[in-house]
Amino acid sequence: MRRSIARRWIGNLILSLMWALCAALLPAGARAAPPVADCRAGTLITVVAHLDDDLLFVNPGISDKLDAGWCVTTVHLIGGANGAKFDYVVLRETGTKLAYARMARVPDKWQESTVMIAGKPVHQLVLTQQPRVKLLELRLPGGGVRGGKVPLGLLWDRGQTLNTYPLQADGTGSTTYDRAALSATLRAILSQATEIYTLNPDTVAFMEHPDHILAARITRVVAQSLKRDVPIGYHVTYPTGGLPKNLDTAQTLRKRDVVGSYFAIDGNDAGHVFGEYMWDGNWVARRYWSMAHANDAGPEFQLRPFQLVNEYSSRCLTSAGAGKAPTLAACTGAATQNWFWQQLPAAPGAKNDALFVSAATRGCIAERENGLVEESCKPESAVQHWTPWDFGFVYTPLDHCLGEKNDLLTASRCSMLTAQYRWSPSSQTVWTDTRQEGALFGDVRGEGRDSTVYVQRRKDGPGFNVWVAEMSRFDRASPWFLNAVPFDPQATAPTCNADSLCFDSARFLLGDFDGDGRADLMAITPRNGGTAFWLLKSAGTHFEAPRLWFQTSAAWTPEIAQQYVAGDSNGDGRADVMIAQKSKDAGLDLWVLTSGGATANAPALWLKASQLSQSARFMPARVAQSKHVGLLAIENIDGALALSQFASDGSAFAPSYRTNVYAQLRAPFAKVVAGDIDGDGIDDLAVLEPRGDSASTRVFTMKGGKAFGPAIETTTLADTSYADSMPAIARVTEHDDHATLVLFKRANALLGEFYYTGGAPSLYGYEFDTAFKLGPVKIWGELPGLFSESLWLKTLAYWGQ
Numbered sequence: 001m002r003r004s005i006a007r008r009w010i011g012n013l014i015l016s017l018m019w020a021l022c023a024a025l026l027p028a029g030a031r032a033a034p035p036v037a038d039c040r041a042g043t044l045i046t047v048v049a050h051l052d053d054d055l056l057f058v059n060p061g062i063s064d065k066l067d068a069g070w071c072v073t074t075v076h077l078i079g080g081a082n083g084a085k086f087d088y089v090v091l092r093e094t095g096t097k098l099a100y101a102r103m104a105r106v107p108d109k110w111q112e113s114t115v116m117i118a119g120k121p122v123h124q125l126v127l128t129q130q131p132r133v134k135l136l137e138l139r140l141p142g143g144g145v146r147g148g149k150v151p152l153g154l155l156w157d158r159g160q161t162l163n164t165y166p167l168q169a170d171g172t173g174s175t176t177y178d179r180a181a182l183s184a185t186l187r188a189i190l191s192q193a194t195e196i197y198t199l200n201p202d203t204v205a206f207m208e209h210p211d212h213i214l215a216a217r218i219t220r221v222v223a224q225s226l227k228r229d230v231p232i233g234y235h236v237t238y239p240t241g242g243l244p245k246n247l248d249t250a251q252t253l254r255k256r257d258v259v260g261s262y263f264a265i266d267g268n269d270a271g272h273v274f275g276e277y278m279w280d281g282n283w284v285a286r287r288y289w290s291m292a293h294a295n296d297a298g299p300e301f302q303l304r305p306f307q308l309v310n311e312y313s314s315r316c317l318t319s320a321g322a323g324k325a326p327t328l329a330a331c332t333g334a335a336t337q338n339w340f341w342q343q344l345p346a347a348p349g350a351k352n353d354a355l356f357v358s359a360a361t362r363g364c365i366a367e368r369e370n371g372l373v374e375e376s377c378k379p380e381s382a383v384q385h386w387t388p389w390d391f392g393f394v395y396t397p398l399d400h401c402l403g404e405k406n407d408l409l410t411a412s413r414c415s416m417l418t419a420q421y422r423w424s425p426s427s428q429t430v431w432t433d434t435r436q437e438g439a440l441f442g443d444v445r446g447e448g449r450d451s452t453v454y455v456q457r458r459k460d461g462p463g464f465n466v467w468v469a470e471m472s473r474f475d476r477a478s479p480w481f482l483n484a485v486p487f488d489p490q491a492t493a494p495t496c497n498a499d500s501l502c503f504d505s506a507r508f509l510l511g512d513f514d515g516d517g518r519a520d521l522m523a524i525t526p527r528n529g530g531t532a533f534w535l536l537k538s539a540g541t542h543f544e545a546p547r548l549w550f551q552t553s554a555a556w557t558p559e560i561a562q563q564y565v566a567g568d569s570n571g572d573g574r575a576d577v578m579i580a581q582k583s584k585d586a587g588l589d590l591w592v593l594t595s596g597g598a599t600a601n602a603p604a605l606w607l608k609a610s611q612l613s614q615s616a617r618f619m620p621a622r623v624a625q626s627k628h629v630g631l632l633a634i635e636n637i638d639g640a641l642a643l644s645q646f647a648s649d650g651s652a653f654a655p656s657y658r659t660n661v662y663a664q665l666r667a668p669f670a671k672v673v674a675g676d677i678d679g680d681g682i683d684d685l686a687v688l689e690p691r692g693d694s695a696s697t698r699v700f701t702m703k704g705g706k707a708f709g710p711a712i713e714t715t716t717l718a719d720t721s722y723a724d725s726m727p728a729i730a731r732v733t734e735h736d737d738h739a740t741l742v743l744f745k746r747a748n749a750l751l752g753e754f755y756y757t758g759g760a761p762s763l764y765g766y767e768f769d770t771a772f773k774l775g776p777v778k779i780w781g782e783l784p785g786l787f788s789e790s791l792w793l794k795t796l797a798y799w800g801q
Contacts, residue, residue: 035111035128037132038069041068041071042070042195043073043192044061044062044065044072044196044197045074045189045192045197046058046061046062046073046197047075047186047218048198048212049077049078049152049199049212049214049215050076050078050092051076051078052262052263053237055099055259057199058197058235060247060254060255061197062074063103063255066103066132069132071133072134073192074100076136076137076138077140077218078139078152078211078215079093079137079140079142079164080142080165084142089139091266093135096262097125098490102258102491102492103133110125111128112125118185120184121167122185123137138177138182139174140155141163141164141165143211144210145209148349150205150211150349152211152214153210153348155178155182158347162177183218183221190226190230191226196231197289199212199235200234200235200237201213201300202302204341204354204388205348206351206388207341208236208238208239209237226295228295230294230295231292231294232292233289233292235287235289237283238390239425241430242422243428243429244428244429244430244435244798246286247287249505250526252285252504253494253502256274257491257494257495259284260274260487263280265489274503275459275786275788275789276757277788279391282788301343305338306338307331307339307424307426308339308425310403310404312418312420312723312724312748313407313694313721314669314721315329315330316427317409319358319363320336320374323374324373324374325409328409329692330690341355341357341388342357342377342379344385345379351395352386352395355384356384364376366381366383367398382397383397383398384397387399395414400412400414402423403417404695405420407695417750418748418750419746419759421751422751432722435796435799436726436792437794438454438726439453439726439744439790440510441453444480444519446516446518449731450730450731452471452477452742453519453521454744454783455467456784457789458484460484461486462487462495462500463484463485463500463501463502464483465481465482466482467783467784471740473780477783480543481542481543498532499527500525501525501546506524507564507793508794509521509522509564509565511566511568512574513535513537513549513575518539518540519538520535524558526559529554530553531561533550549599549600550599550602556579556591561581561796562580562616562617562795562796563580563617563796564578564579565577565580565619565620565631567620567629569606569629570650571628576592576594577593578620579592580616586614587608587611588612588614589609590606590631591604591605604651606648606652606653607652609646611655611657615799616633616635617633617672618632618634619634619673621674621683623646623647624645624682624705627649628648628649630646630653631646631648632646633646636799639667640667641661641662641666641672641687642660642662643658643685643708644657660707662711665687667799669689669722670687671689671722671727672687673741676704678772679737680704682705684702684708684772685701685702686699686700686701690723695719696717696719696720697717697720697722698716700712701714714772714774720743721745721746724748725745727743728741728744740766740768741765741767741774743766744762744763745764746761746787747760759786760784761785762782762787763779763783764777765778766778
């Protein structure tokens with residue numbers, strides 16, 4: 001034993017001397033001591049697998065700490081990717097350096113060196129003009145995202161020793177790691193942490209990349225060995241793309257810049273980063289994570305129950321008990337709708353690696369020749385071995401795909417799949433986020449009928465294009481305004497400046513703001529510490545270039561504006577803008593910018609709505625006993641939909657709070673629109689909700705009045721996905737006496753390998769009669785672009801489900 005220890009000591013000494021000699025032979029600039037960092041505020045150490053994981057899934061956690069004066073050290077365990085050559089390792093590190101320099105808003109200049117940590121050489125990069133930023137590159141080999149060899153798993157779970165990529169720029173100087181050496185190196189690094197971030201240890205392949213999961217589990221185990229009460233944050237990775245956006249405007253814009261700079265190097269394509277239509281881009285506006293403590297006891301993998309929600313039908317997989325097949329049912333939060341993946345002792349990277357377990361019964365779902373059935377769990381039974389998949393697919397033990405067909409749960413062949421086969425781990429998804437708007441409707445041509453106006457993200461930067469479509473099979477949609485915002489990956493300044501109109505920071509209104517008989521587009525953005533209102537005047541065939549209609553002071557900011565609403569509140573024939581702003585005390589303050597035509601008048605307080613929830617949502621409406629266009633407000637009151645009315649006298653709103661509370665309507669799922677259905681001059685309501693017992697949508701109507709009438713279920717829109725439909729009430733033809741329920745829908749397109757949100761926008765219509773009955777469907781067809789690229793947040797507060 002002593003001889004072995006002596007040999008190991010001599011070996012480590014020789015290795016250290018060799019590295020010291022290599023460092024001495026480096027050019028003076030390369031081995032210059034890095035600048036000293038002031039870390040008194042704290043030190044965040046982030047441990048991830050790949051060189052973009054921190055940028056996509058952990059940030060803005062890193063940039064927030066950097067802005068607060070912390071030192072931020074990021075450890076990348078993996079160099080390059082699965083089977084990559086050394087030049088790709090260097091390429092990815094080049095992209096990461098550019099991204100972190102942009103995050104710190106300084107030039108992309110670094111002090112690079114090789115440092116010894118726990119007897120192992122580690123490639124270190126320190127940002128020259130912001131030395132609080134440090135990158136540590138271990139350059140271990142990576143594993144496959146969807147099966148195959150996973151070297152990190154072989155090291156951690158199977159006791160193998162790995163060779164790293166070279167640690168010198170000339171392609172020499174690699175080292176080796178086994179579990180003990182990797183643990184020692186990470187322990188030495190983490191010993192300096194005030195706080196630790198990593199990825200998600202409590203999931204299974206291939207819901208998330210095997211390398212992600214292993215990096216997080218390794219970090220958890222090593223952090224536990226510190227025996228210190230250090231906060232540690234665990235970050236979900238791939239599944240976040242299907243969850244609601246939860247970053248604010250400033251965080252999202254900055255993160256897109258940072259991630260865009262990275263992918264301009266890795267892949268030479270930053271375009272997809274500015275969209276929501278595929279991976280990378282749809283992770284940017286999200287950060288889902290949980291806090292724990294490094295000294296929390298427990299295994300490296302801990303069971304976390306989840307729901308399995310069919311995204312097309314908005315229904316939850318539900319246990320029916322032993323001996324029965326699971327079913328699809330309305331999501332209620334019942335215990336029978338909770339599940340978890342139990343990892344099997346499979347080889348790292350092997351498929352069919354998990355049991356699918358009911359959290360309520362502890363039974364396992366098996367797939368036999370006659371279908372799915374719940375049984376006692378038998379880990380040795382191949383018919384219970386599932387493969388959870390990234391981006392929403394679930395593979396069964398017989399290698400089918402789990403889905404919904406003809407309103408029933410099915411396990412079918414995995415080809416030509418549509419959204420019926422896409423799943424989410426929560427009923428809170430991007431598709432059921434009722435904060436979102438997809439299209440606006442108004443008479444932009446001045447011809448007495450409404451057109452559809454929708455805004456599309458661009459792929460060349462954070463700008464947008466505005467399209468106008470008619471509710472007709474014969475008139476093609478056309479672009480009315482093209483708004484390019486150039487992206488420079490080398491820049492340190494934000495891409496979206498005060499006078500840029502960027503999709504992620506804009507909210508939109510449609511109304512006749514200048515009184516010329518044509519509806520104009522208003523874009524509302526943060527600017528100079530306040531709010532800018534940009535008028536895009538309709539010329540009847542296009543929208544003119546934006547001009548500043550009004551600029552507020554810092555007393556009105558988009559960060560505290562729950563919603564903006566357009567309507568002629570004072571009866572002068574021009575649309576005004578109402579700002580529902582969160583009050584410092586309670587409720588909302590309702591401010592109105594009355595239109596002066598080319599410009600607006602300063603905001604005037606029309607009502608302190610202290611009795612309203614700060615999450616209330618508004619619609620312009622002709623309400624009873626109102627001289628001019630007033631407001632309807634909806635609230636989520638203990639899960640029920642509550643309705644308040646606000647009459648306008650031209651200078652103030654008169655409230656009638658909660659005149660109706662509809663217990664049968666589930667507020668978090670309610671998509672509510674207003675319009676005069678029966679032609680009496682008072683606006684009525686239509687509400688869409690998922691049916692629950694099928695992949696169809698329920699339509700309720702309520703007649704307007706001093707108090708609204710009861711919610712009457714008018715019809716069921718068969719085989720109409722609630723998640724893919726956004727309603728409005730519009731006038732379809734000139735001098736139309738009938739209101740039409742218009743659905744701006746996602747076409748149910750085939751899903752691609754990394755393209756799980758596909759589908760063009762499309763328009764469907766159902767004409768109301770004066771008795772509130774809906775006529776047959778009118779299909780006006782698909783529109784240019786992608787449905788996912790049209791969705792923007794019209795309100796701040798999320799109601800949840």
